[in-house]
Amino acid sequence: MELKQRAKAASSASDTTLKTLAKQLVQVRQQRAKIQGAKAQLGAMGMHATVTASQIAAASAIGSVTEGMKTANKAMDARATAKIMTDFQRENERMQVKEEMMDDVLMDVFDSDGVEEEADQLTNQVLAELGVELDSQLVGLNAPTSKPHAESEQEQAEQDALDDVLPDLRSRLNAL
Secondary structure, eight states: OHHHHHHHHOSSTTOHHHHHHHHHHHHHHHHHHHHHHHHHHHHHHHHHHHHHHHHHHHHHHHHHHHHHHHHHHHHSOHHHHHHHHHHHHHHHHHHHHHHHHHHHHHHHHHOOHHHHHHHHHHHHHHHHHHTOOSTTTSTTOOOOSSOOOOSSHHHHHHHHHHHHHHHHHHHHHHHO
16 A cells, blocks of 8 residues: 555656565565465375374274284184084074975875865866856866766755756746
């Protein structure tokens, strides 16, 4: 500010006071730039010191973990551990074999072929009674074309009784 006032008041560029003030202004600007550079360098050095301290702490932690692992390895017997693992695998295989055997026994007890064949026969009978022909809908399957024979005398007797009552029921239905 003083420099501007002096420059306005000065009559020539050879004014020594004006030159001295201008030099001082240039020096102050250079010193300010140097101070800012030094401040940046100090900040970088502080960051570097922080990173180095973090690395030292991490190395110390890794050293502690290594010591702990050494202690654990000394306390653990590799042969005994391998034996335990082998025993476990053997017992696990035995258990799987027993489980498969139990599954097979239960399948044999609960899933007999007779039940499945009887269910198939009943399904075929119902379809035959409804007059459904699966040959036209499903290729390669043999559907019954006639009603299956009655398996017992009781079923035959029930069928005969139904056949006797059926004409009477139809006449009643038609009368309505």
